Amino acid sequence: MPELLRGLRRVYQGYFLLLFLAALLLMSDEGLRRLPVRRLLQLDPLSAASVLASSWLLPAGLAAALIVVAVTVLFGRAFCGWICPLGTLHQIASWLTRGLRHGPYQKANRWRAHFRLKYLLLLALGIAALAGTGVVGLLDPLSLAMRSFASGLLPAVDAALGKGGTRPRTFGGAWLTAAVFLGLLAANRWVVRWWCRALCPLGALLGLGARTALFRIEVDEERCNACNRCARDCQGGDEPFAKHRVSECHVCLNCLATCPEEAIRFRLFAPTSAPAGGVDLPRRQLIGAALAGAAVVPLLRATTAEASPEAIRPPGSLAEDAFLARCVRCGACVNACPTGALQPSLTTAGLEGLYTPVLVPRRGWCEPSCTRCGQVCPTAAIAPLTPETKGWTRTASTGAGRPVKIGTAFFDWGRCLPWAMATPCVVCEEVCPTSPKAITLEPAEVARADGRVVRLGRPRIDPDLCVGCGLCEAKCPVAAPAAVRVTRAGESRDARGGFTLGGRLP
Amino acid sequence: MSAPVNRRLALRRLGGAGLVLGGSGALAWLGRTGRGRFQPARSAQPVRDHRAAEEPSRPPLVVARGSDPAAMVTAALAELGGMARFVKRGETVLVKPNMAWDRTPEQGANTHPEVVAEVVRQCRTAGAARVIVADNPVHDASRVAARSGIAAAASAAGAELLSAAAASFVPAAIGGVVLASWDVLAVLLLTDRLINVPVVKHHSLSRLTCGLKNHMGLLGGSRGRLHQEIHACVVDLAAAFRPTLTVVDATRVMVRNGPTGGRLDDLKMVNAVAVGTDAVACEAWAARQLGLDPYDVPSVVQAEGRGLGRVAAGAGPVPEVGAGA
Numbered sequence: 001m002p003e004l005l006r007g008l009r010r011v012y013q014g015y016f017l018l019l020f021l022a023a024l025l026l027m028s029d030e031g032l033r034r035l036p037v038r039r040l041l042q043l044d045p046l047s048a049a050s051v052l053a054s055s056w057l058l059p060a061g062l063a064a065a066l067i068v069v070a071v072t073v074l075f076g077r078a079f080c081g082w083i084c085p086l087g088t089l090h091q092i093a094s095w096l097t098r099g100l101r102h103g104p105y106q107k108a109n110r111w112r113a114h115f116r117l118k119y120l121l122l123l124a125l126g127i128a129a130l131a132g133t134g135v136v137g138l139l140d141p142l143s144l145a146m147r148s149f150a151s152g153l154l155p156a157v158d159a160a161l162g163k164g165g166t167r168p169r170t171f172g173g174a175w176l177t178a179a180v181f182l183g184l185l186a187a188n189r190w191v192v193r194w195w196c197r198a199l200c201p202l203g204a205l206l207g208l209g210a211r212t213a214l215f216r217i218e219v220d221e222e223r224c225n226a227c228n229r230c231a232r233d234c235q236g237g238d239e240p241f242a243k244h245r246v247s248e249c250h251v252c253l254n255c256l257a258t259c260p261e262e263a264i265r266f267r268l269f270a271p272t273s274a275p276a277g278g279v280d281l282p283r284r285q286l287i288g289a290a291l292a293g294a295a296v297v298p299l300l301r302a303t304t305a306e307a308s309p310e311a312i313r314p315p316g317s318l319a320e321d322a323f324l325a326r327c328v329r330c331g332a333c334v335n336a337c338p339t340g341a342l343q344p345s346l347t348t349a350g351l352e353g354l355y356t357p358v359l360v361p362r363r364g365w366c367e368p369s370c371t372r373c374g375q376v377c378p379t380a381a382i383a384p385l386t387p388e389t390k391g392w393t394r395t396a397s398t399g400a401g402r403p404v405k406i407g408t409a410f411f412d413w414g415r416c417l418p419w420a421m422a423t424p425c426v427v428c429e430e431v432c433p434t435s436p437k438a439i440t441l442e443p444a445e446v447a448r449a450d451g452r453v454v455r456l457g458r459p460r461i462d463p464d465l466c467v468g469c470g471l472c473e474a475k476c477p478v479a480a481p482a483a484v485r486v487t488r489a490g491e492s493r494d495a496r497g498g499f500t501l502g503g504r505l506p
Numbered sequence: 507m508s509a510p511v512n513r514r515l516a517l518r519r520l521g522g523a524g525l526v527l528g529g530s531g532a533l534a535w536l537g538r539t540g541r542g543r544f545q546p547a548r549s550a551q552p553v554r555d556h557r558a559a560e561e562p563s564r565p566p567l568v569v570a571r572g573s574d575p576a577a578m579v580t581a582a583l584a585e586l587g588g589m590a591r592f593v594k595r596g597e598t599v600l601v602k603p604n605m606a607w608d609r610t611p612e613q614g615a616n617t618h619p620e621v622v623a624e625v626v627r628q629c630r631t632a633g634a635a636r637v638i639v640a641d642n643p644v645h646d647a648s649r650v651a652a653r654s655g656i657a658a659a660a661s662a663a664g665a666e667l668l669s670a671a672a673a674s675f676v677p678a679a680i681g682g683v684v685l686a687s688w689d690v691l692a693v694l695l696l697t698d699r700l701i702n703v704p705v706v707k708h709h710s711l712s713r714l715t716c717g718l719k720n721h722m723g724l725l726g727g728s729r730g731r732l733h734q735e736i737h738a739c740v741v742d743l744a745a746a747f748r749p750t751l752t753v754v755d756a757t758r759v760m761v762r763n764g765p766t767g768g769r770l771d772d773l774k775m776v777n778a779v780a781v782g783t784d785a786v787a788c789e790a791w792a793a794r795q796l797g798l799d800p801y802d803v804p805s806v807v808q809a810e811g812r813g814l815g816r817v818a819a820g821a822g823p824v825p826e827v828g829a830g831a
Contacts, residue, residue, distance in 0.1 A: 045530070048534070048537075051537075052533060052534075052537045054543075055542050055543050055544060056537070056540055056541075056542050056543040057537050057538075057540045057541070057542035057543075058533075058534055058536075058537025058538050058540075060538070062534075062537075063534045063538065065534075066527075066530055066531060066534055069526065069527055069530045070527055072526075073522075073523035073524075073526050073527050074523070132543065209526055211522070212519065212522035212523045212525070212526050213519075213523070214519055214520070214523055268511070269511045269512070269515060269516040269519055271512060271515055318544070319544065321544060322543075322544035325543070325544065495547045496689070496727050496728065497728075498728075498731070499728070499731060500731065500734060501684055501685075501731055501732070501734050501735055501739075
């Protein structure tokens with residue numbers, strides 16, 4: 001029976017890990033329809049709690065997190081041991097490095113006082129969320145795993161494979177993203193599942209829930225001969241050989257299988273008492289964490305009054321304050337963007353905007369009919385648009401209202417070929433996807449230095465027609481930087497941010 | 507053997523689990539039905555018509571000449587029937603001077619403080635419960651209030667100074683040709699009466715800045731945009747706000763380098779104050795003080811076209827009164 005349970009757990013872990021990787025890799029319109037990555041991320045109670053605390057509402061799909069809450073009150077942190085793909089990767093990493101850890105089981109795999117850090121992090125991040133920021137997503141395990149693969153590890157794999165890679169593209173800060181992730185995996189060499197035990201705020205949240213778990217580990221003291229072998233493969237460092245820490249237990253059930261005396265069971269209403277240690281934090285530390293959390297938002301918001309002009313948000317994004325509250329920095333949108341235009345922000349969107357998505361037209365453009373970023377967003381920080389509501393590819397017969405505008409293109413006449421160099425060029429006008437075109441060519445005759453008169457068209461922009469897609473900047477033949485560049489000016493999510501009167505006059 | 511199930515423990519565990527799951531469910535339900543912290547922008551509210559009942563026997567505009575600004579306000583108002591005709595006991599009055607620039611009264615960029623103070627005094631005498639003096643300035647609000655002399659004079663006369671820096675703005679329905687809605691000082695939607703107290707100045711874009719353009723000081727947001735269609739915009743505002751009275755400070759008018767000026771050379775001493783119920787007539791009269799033909803000022807012509815008043819009432823001879831020395 002214990003072996004069967006362990007086998008079942010491994011099947012679950014493998015299934016969810018493969019599901020997670022498949023959702024990352026099968027990022028196409030068809031793939032998204034069959035395997036919506038959003039649904040996986042919406043199982044996360046930490047994301048749900050963060051969105052609820054920061055924006056005082058819960059987008060529909062996030063109610064799915066109640067499934068994990070139900071699993072937790074039944075079985076404890078079974079999510080950590082059976083479902084979490086990041087946990088599974090850490091388990092694999094600790095298994096691969098098992099030969100490097102020495103000493104008696106109960107010493108090598110003991111509970112350490114610093115494992116309480118995750119509860120302090122949870123408290124600080126929870127208070128920051130109440131103040132209106134979604135920075136908890138930086139440490140949420142599903143968000144961390146999603147963005148580390150999407151904009152760190154997979155691009156590195158692509159780079160290693162060269163053109164044979166799945167979806168070759170580059171991401172700003174990919175090295176940092178990957179390095180943090182690999183560093184956390186490497187920590188398993190010293191402490192098994194160190195991330196899950198010491199840092200993971202979702203683990204902390206579920207650990208609090210696990211205090212009411214109906215099923216728990218129970219040790220039959222008459223059978224136990226204190227061999228401590230139960231600590232050998234323990235994933236949570238919850239010390240089944242001593243006073244078992246329910247909040248730390250990942251429900252891996254390895255202890256059941258390794259106990260030679262069959263003294264350990266996992267059963268309903270086991271009389272194991274509420275865990276000692278783990279959650280009982282010194283008051284000073286709690287107060288310190290709470291104060292730190294309360295300081296996060298004022299400090300972040302005192303830095304800048306508004307996001308940088310380059311912080312172009314995906315189409316359908318909420319207004320900036322609501323966006324920063326709602327976005328869990330999972331990078332699903334970055335992974336979903338077909339042109340590679342969406343990039344994780346390192347500095348563009350400010351410190352609070354770390355790993356939020358920004359559109360970088362030199363790396364790609366916003367495809368006129370594409371609404372994938374909003375389809376994958378688990379928290380609706382990017383509204384799920386349709387091509388009609390996005391409004392960039394409307395024919396006269398479809399759609400009403402104004403198109404979603406994410407920015408405005410501006411010409412740099414000093415760099416533009418027809419304006420500055422008497423050289424004909426029409427690329428920006430040619431690729432401009434709006435109808436009528438936001439970029440038009442003004443006919444001109446220009447004398448070159450050799451006296452030859454050149455007839456050419458000088459591009460001009462109509463800011464009320466421009467939607468900020470970035471095609472002109474992406475395709476501009478002038479490099480580093482382009483002669484036409486998009487900023488977030490005039491974005492429609494900022495009701496008061498326009499700079500034209502909108503052409504209401506006849 | 508493992509211990510048998512203890513009934514009390516089982517009930518306690520079930521209770522705890524139910525509490526956690528039920529609490530989470532309740533929070534989720536609240537989150538599903540809640541309205542959220544980040545509300546969509548409030549819908550624009552209409553601005554009331556602030557005009558008083560017409561009295562055909564009274565002129566639409568009266569000009570007082572003299573050297574004492576307060577005496578000129580009093581004399582001109584008397585010809586129109588006195589402030590009691592316009593402000594009733596217990597009403598709230600919003601007085602909107604031009605108080606936009608870090609300039610002293612001598613420099614003529616803002617309304618003369620004595621003109622503002624006398625308007626406030628007349629309102630209080632007529633029984634106004636509250637008289638609020640407000641402008642959303644271009645320069646720093648606290649410096650402007652102090653250096654213009656208006657804060658001190660108006661407070662002494664019994665007004666409340668509303669600093670735009672601390673004031674709240676709400677969207678108002680403008681329903682104009684260009685402006686559908688715009689953020690305005692919240693107090694504009696609360697007040698019973700609006701008295702526009704501009705100063706006459708030259709302006710490079712609109713040629714003249716006086717009462718019509720003075721309404722822009724009640725706006726928040728990115729006002730720079732309005733200059734793309736300045737004439738149509740100021741007419742939209744005048745049509746939406748409909749002031750009770752316009753009190754034109756022409757004690758000294760700025761004839762060049764407006765609307766900021768700075769040098770005393772930029773000013774011409776006119777020693778007059780015009781008070782009128784016809785905002786277009788007041789604007790036309792003000793244009794003449796700068797040597798302009800009112801029919802050459804697009805906003806004046808457009809305002810008449812929109813039925814906001816009569817240019818002729820200010821372009822021709824205007825009833826005048828003397829005001830003391």
